[in-house]
Amino acid sequence: MEEKKxxxxxxxxxxxxxxxxxxxxxxxDGNILLMWGYLTVxxxxxxxxxxxxxxxxxxxxxxxxxxxxxGIATPIMSRKSDLKSGVKSYSDKITSQIWTIVGxxxxxxxxxxxxxxxxxxxxxxxxxxxxxxxxxxxxxxxGIIVKERSLVVxxxxxxxxxxxxxxxxxxxxxxxxxxxxxxFMVAFACMMIIPGHVINHKARQQR
Amino acid sequence: MxxxxxxxxxxxxxxxxxxxxxxxxxxxxxxxxxxxxxxGNLSVQIDKLSNAGYITVTKxxxxxxxxxxxxxxxxxxxAFEEYVxxxxxxxxx
Numbered sequence: 001m002e003e004k005k006x007x008x009x010x011x012x013x014x015x016x017x018x019x020x021x022x023x024x025x026x027x028x029d030g031n032i033l034l035m036w037g038y039l040t041v042x043x044x045x046x047x048x049x050x051x052x053x054x055x056x057x058x059x060x061x062x063x064x065x066x067x068x069x070x071g072i073a074t075p076i077m078s079r080k081s082d083l084k085s086g087v088k089s090y091s092d093k094i095t096s097q098i099w100t101i102v103g104x105x106x107x108x109x110x111x112x113x114x115x116x117x118x119x120x121x122x123x124x125x126x127x128x129x130x131x132x133x134x135x136x137x138x139x140x141x142x143g144i145i146v147k148e149r150s151l152v153v154x155x156x157x158x159x160x161x162x163x164x165x166x167x168x169x170x171x172x173x174x175x176x177x178x179x180x181x182x183x184f185m186v187a188f189a190c191m192m193i194i195p196g197h198v199i200n201h202k203a204r205q206q207r
Numbered sequence: 208m209x210x211x212x213x214x215x216x217x218x219x220x221x222x223x224x225x226x227x228x229x230x231x232x233x234x235x236x237x238x239x240x241x242x243x244x245x246x247g248n249l250s251v252q253i254d255k256l257s258n259a260g261y262i263t264v265t266k267x268x269x270x271x272x273x274x275x276x277x278x279x280x281x282x283x284x285x286a287f288e289e290y291v292x293x294x295x296x297x298x299x300x
Contacts, residue, residue, distance in 0.1 A: 006218055008211070008297040014218065015291070018225035021241050083269055086237030089230045 022087070029084075030199030032077050036070050037192025041185045048181040063127070067106065074103075095142045102138045106131065125169050128180070132162030132187055139191060150198040158191035211297070214259045215290045219244055219252045224287050227262060227279040235275040253277060261286055 006014065043066050050059040078096070082088060109130045116123035136158035143151025161183060168175055215221050222242045226233055233241075239249050253275075256262045261283030265276045279287070294300075 006216070006221075008294050010218075011211075011216065011221060012294055012298065014221055015225045018222050018241070019229055022226055022229040083234075083274070086240075087230050087233040093231045 022089070029081055029203050030196030031081070032074060033192045033196035033199070035073055035077060036066075037188055037196055039070055040066055040188040041193065044181055044185050044188070048177055051177055060124075067110070071103070074099075091145045095145060098138045098141055102134050105134050125175060128175060128184060129162055129165040129169055132158055132165055132184075136162060136191060139195070143195075148195070148199065150195040154191045154195045158187045161187040209289075209293045209296060211293050212286055212290050214255065214261065215286060217252070219248060220256055221290075223249070223252060223256060223277070224261065224279065224283065227277055228284065228287055232276050232278045235277070238277065256283070259283075259286075 043062055047059055047062050050056070050062070082092075109127065113123045113127055136155040138155075139158065140152050140155035143149065143153075143155060165175065165180075167173075215224060219242060222244075223238055226238060226241055235246075235249070235253070238244075238253075239246060242249065244252075253262070253264060257264045260280060263278050263280055265278070267274050267276065
């Protein structure tokens with residue numbers, strides 16, 4: 001493209017063409033979703049196996065690996081993804097802010113659980129319900145914004161599991177590891193692993 | 208009839224502004240690819256838009272490489288909207 005004068009009609013056509021190009025931009029990648037999905041499923045499987053084999057509740061400390069590893073990896077991967085695409089759209093900005101809120105809410109929830117623990121109450125069961133309530137809502141919002149059905153469907157499945165978990169906690173039904181942890185893994189696979197692969201597949205096709 | 212803004216009524220500058228109006232920010236490489244322009248020409252036009260106060264240009268580093276990011280300003284947004292309105296007038300839209 002050179003710097004030249006145009007007719008009014010050419011100007012309008014150029015504007016339309018550039019708007020079209022920004023709309024057809026690179027869809028993004030599902031790598032951050034995949035990282036969180038696989039990390040959560042692997043850690044859950046590890047905790048489950050170790051609790052069943054050793055009956056030692058100390059293995060529950062492994063849950064913190066999800067927050068620590070994911071919390072460190074996410075900004076690094078996000079920056080890499082932004083640099084790769086070279087552009088940040090308004091929807092990128094909104095979804096990034098939504099996920100930041102989810103991250104902060106998770107930190108606050110963890111602090112509350114610690115606080116309850118110090119007062120002799122065990123509130124850690126809520127840490128299963130909270131990610132299955134907040135994360136799916138954020139994911140569905142993202143899916144609606146970027147028009148990606150796999151995120152909406154995955155989020156809806158996660159939200160159903162989250163509401164079920166919440167009802168179990170409120171109704172004093174015990175979340176037994178032999179059925180709840182596999183359910184937790186399935187929910188995260190539906191919420192993050194499947195949509196992550198779907199998005200990566202679409203991105204590969206778009207290139 | 209209102210005169211078309213000479214800063215915007217130029218192919219490459221208008222292309223850059225049209226892209227930036229639709230995104231939060233875009234880097235130099237992305238703009239170069241989308242406008243299919245040369246680095247030298249694009250750089251000159253970005254400077255003109257920046258000097259007119261229509262865009263802000265941020266230069267940073269990614270490792271050892273420089274990264275130039277452009278973002279439309281409120282003044283640029285207003286000028287673009289007025290430009291489109293003026294175009295509609297010329298084309299009787």
